[in-house]
Every structure is written in C-alpha cells, then in structure tokens.
Amino acid sequence: MSELRFNPLLGEWTATATARQDRTFLPPDNYCPLCPTAPGGFPTEIPEPDYDIVAFENKFPSLRSIPETPSIIGNDFYRVEPSLGVCEVVVYTPHHSSSLANESVEQIYKLIRVWTDRFKELDSLDFVDYVFIFENKGEAVGVTLHHPHGQIYAYPFVPPYILKELSQARSHKETSGRCLYCDVVSEETNFKDRVIAENESFMAVIPFFARYPYETHIYSKRHLQALTDLFVHGQRDLAEILKQVLAAFDQLFEVSFPYIMSIHQRPSDGAVYDYYHFHIEFYPPMRSKAKLKYLAGSEAGAGMFINDTLPEEKAAELRSHIEPVSWQPTT
Amino acid sequence: MEEIETLQDPEMHRRQIELLDGRYLLFYTFEIQDPAGSDRSLKDEEEVTR
Numbered sequence: 427m428s429e430l431r432f433n434p435l436l437g438e439w440t441a442t443a444t445a446r447q448d449r450t451f452l453p454p455d456n457y458c459p460l461c462p463t464a465p466g467g468f469p470t471e472i473p474e475p476d477y478d479i480v481a482f483e484n485k486f487p488s489l490r491s492i493p494e495t496p497s498i499i500g501n502d503f504y505r506v507e508p509s510l511g512v513c514e515v516v517v518y519t520p521h522h523s524s525s526l527a528n529e530s531v532e533q534i535y536k537l538i539r540v541w542t543d544r545f546k547e548l549d550s551l552d553f554v555d556y557v558f559i560f561e562n563k564g565e566a567v568g569v570t571l572h573h574p575h576g577q578i579y580a581y582p583f584v585p586p587y588i589l590k591e592l593s594q595a596r597s598h599k600e601t602s603g604r605c606l607y608c609d610v611v612s613e614e615t616n617f618k619d620r621v622i623a624e625n626e627s628f629m630a631v632i633p634f635f636a637r638y639p640y641e642t643h644i645y646s647k648r649h650l651q652a653l654t655d656l657f658v659h660g661q662r663d664l665a666e667i668l669k670q671v672l673a674a675f676d677q678l679f680e681v682s683f684p685y686i687m688s689i690h691q692r693p694s695d696g697a698v699y700d701y702y703h704f705h706i707e708f709y710p711p712m713r714s715k716a717k718l719k720y721l722a723g724s725e726a727g728a729g730m731f732i733n734d735t736l737p738e739e740k741a742a743e744l745r746s747h748i749e750p751v752s753w754q755p756t757t
Numbered sequence: 758m759e760e761i762e763t764l765q766d767p768e769m770h771r772r773q774i775e776l777l778d779g780r781y782l783l784f785y786t787f788e789i790q791d792p793a794g795s796d797r798s799l800k801d802e803e804e805v806t807r
Contacts, residue, residue, distance in 0.1 A: 472782065473774075482782035536787050539769050543785075 428488060429496035430582075432505035438586045441509050442497070443488035450486075451570045459485075460517050460573035472517065479518050479540050481578075487513035489579060491553075510553050512580035516540060517573065525563065525574050525682055527672035531751050535665035537576075542653040542661070545691065548580040549654075555695040556581045556588060564684025566711045566718055576687070584693045591690065592702060599701035607703030611645050620741040623670045623748045627656075627663035630671050632741040637731035639713040639740050640678070642671055644706040651692035651702050666751045671708070677747035679715040686710075 428443040450459055459471045472480055489511025500506025518537045519529055526534065541559050548557045561576035562569050584592070598606035614620055614631045622630040622642065630644045644667055650656065656664065675683035686709040692699040713719045713734055724730050772784045 471776075473776070474784070477784055478787060479785040480782060481785070482776070483780035485778075485780070532789060536769075536785070536789070539787070540785050543769070543771065 427497040428490070428494050428509040429498070430507040430509050431500070432507075434503065436586070439507075439583060441488045443486075443509065445486055448486070449570060452565075452572065455522060455572075458522055458571065458573050460515075460571055460575055461522050462520050471515075477517070477520055479516070479536055481514050481516045481540060481544055484513035484515050484577070489513050489581065491551075507582075510582045512548055512551070512554065512578070514544065514548075514578040514580075516544070516559075516576045516578060518576065519574055522573050525672075525676075526561065526668070527676045527682070529574075531665050531669040531753055534668050535662055538653070538656075538661050538664055538668075541689070542656070544578055545653050548578065549652075549694040551580065551694075553582050554580040556584045556693045557691065558585065558588075559689040559691075561685075561687040563687070564682065564711075566684040567686050580694075584695065588690065588693065592693070592699065595701050595703065605649050605701060605703055607645055607705060608649055611647060619738045622674070622741055622745045623667055625663045625667055627660045628667045630667055632737040632744065634737060636737040636740075637725075637733055638709050638711070638719055639733060639735040640675070640708075640710040640744060641737075642675075642708040642710075642744070644668070644671065644708075646704050650704040651699055652704055653689075653691060655704065668706075669751050670748050671744075673749060674744050674747035675708075675710065678744065679712065681715070684711055 428441065428445065430439045430441055432439055453459065457468055461470050461472070462476050463470045463473050465475060471482065471485065489509050491510070491512055493508035493510045496506045496508060498506060516537070518526065518533065518540070526537075529537075545557050545559065548554050558579045558581065559576065560579075563574070595606040598604065598609070602609070610633065611629055614629065614633065617634075620631045620633060622632065624630065624647075627647055628644055629647055630642055632641060633643050644664075646656075646660070648660075650660075672683075675685065688707045688709065690705050690707060692702050692704075711718045711720075719734070724732055768787055768789055770786045770788075772786075774782050774784070776782055
C-alpha cells in the first residue's frame, strides 16, 4: 500500500510505502542484488555479467509512475493522493566493495553525465515537479544495501526543504537584486578559512551556518540552476572537486566516511527559477572518530540544529586532507 | 528481458531493457574523448543571470 498523505500542521506531504518494510536488508555479499549477475549464479537486479553504470526503477519504490490505489479515502481536511512519481536506483560501479570516493575521477565524471541524462528525462515528465538526486552512504545513515549506489526521487511536488531554499533565494533576490548563493560564494571566498577546495567552476566549503560538524557544500561559482546547465568543462571540474572532497572525508578518520549527499537543482514544474542556484550538500553524521551526530530533541522536535563544533576548525581539518586530482587511471 | 531502446551520443551510450517484472533498466557505456581531461578548451556557455 502506498499513498501521499497531507500533513495540515506542517503543510507537507508524507508518503506511506508499506512494501518497503519487506525490502532487502543488508544481504550477505554473495547475495547482493546490485552486483552483476554471474553466469549460472544468483540472479541479481542487473541481469548481465558486467556493467559500467546502470539506472533502473526501484523494486521497492515509494513513488510510482502508475501508482497504487490509496489505502484510505481522503477529504478536504485530510488530503490523500496516489503516490505518483518515479524512484530510480543508480549503480555507478560493479565493484561491491568500492565507494564513490574510491572510484576514479573519470568514473565520477561518467556518473555526472548519467545524473544529467536522468535529470533531463525525468524533468520532462508532466507529473514530475522536482527531481532529487542523492546518495545515502553507510549504515550510520540507514543504508540497506552496502553495494555503492545512489538514488533518484522524482516527486509530484516541490519538497519542503527545497521550497524553503527557494523562498529564501527569492526574498534575497527581491531585496538585494543578487543571487543568495552567489553571495554565499562571495562571503566564503572573502573569509577563506571555511573553504576546503576549489577550482575554476566550483567551491567546496563547510559554510558559516553548517548544522553538522562536517557538513560540506559544493557551490557552482557560476550562476547555474541545474546539471543540464553544465558543459564538459564544468562537468569535469565537478568530478574533480567531488573526488577531492570524498577522498578527504575518508582520510579524516581513516574510515569509509558515511554521508547523505543531496543534489539541489531547480524544480521541474515549468516555472522560472533564475534566482536559484545549483549546489550539492553533504550531511555526514560523524562528529568525531567514535561519535555520531544524532538528530535529537532540538533538531527533530523543534527544527533547530545544535552544532557541537566550529565550521572554521572543521574546515581546516578537512582541507588538510585535500589532495590534487589525477585523471590518469590507477594500475 | 527485452531490449526496447538504444540512444547514443558521441561519448555516452544508453541501452534500455525491460526487466521481467516490467521495470526499465538502463545500461550506460562510455567512449570518453580526451579521458585525461586535459582539453579545457570546451568552456561552458556564458551564464545567463547573476
């Protein structure tokens, strides 16, 4: 059973998706559904013996292009809608024990090309208002499959966090005449100490207002709204800075660093969002080698984050692990 | 499974199949020109607004 139920208290939709209770949960490595299907072996989700990058409809989706009939009838107060949308899985390596950080910069560049293709296609669907590309990495953020992969949710509405960003960006544009994100880039450039890495097209920072100790944002230096606004030069620069940030994450505590990666682009509802600005946000749950940042009373109950660290200090730590990127394949 | 679509561009190829349960699966393969990434003459278009 799945449907969208409107929360009148917050003005937000919640998806019910009861089939997801039965989804594959941390299977043994030899039964990984995201590995290639070996000849004569366990049939995985990917029915070929090798692949480079694949994208496919999620077997346990919370949104479907042909949605189920809702389990309950709504009314004007308690609104109910079918869970219309698309949920895709993107598997960017056939290697079970790899991670995006361990992939080559060329493979990350290929993944950016795939993200762009998926955004372009899902963006064109009439019933899709927002295309959200993300990756959950590590059991600390709740992954159910260890094989490295990302996901895409194509929602029939613009989700609340993006709506809030759009509201702030529009308000700033109206009052100052400038892009809010371009001003953040300018502030961080001038201050310098929170910048982790940069190249001609992108800047990575732990921003002034970070909510998590190692919350890292990657901003386009140019005023773009979506991946589809990038051309080859920008795609390569994005691949390079992603590789640098991800490798630095893993170096921090010498562990495969867990995170939520969240790609923020303009909505897909056909309206003009020239005041918005493409960027990527990472929310790593680790606050030290042995401690996690939990969303507790103030964060979960009141919506106010308490960061136990200073962004300037954490940025210096992360920056010390940034290394140059090589496009040469490792042998 | 059944192959139902093949798309191509100079660097990226996409092949779509239908899985037994009706879901689509897209295989992406690549022939990256200048894989060393040394040719930075391919600049993005100028930004529209700021």
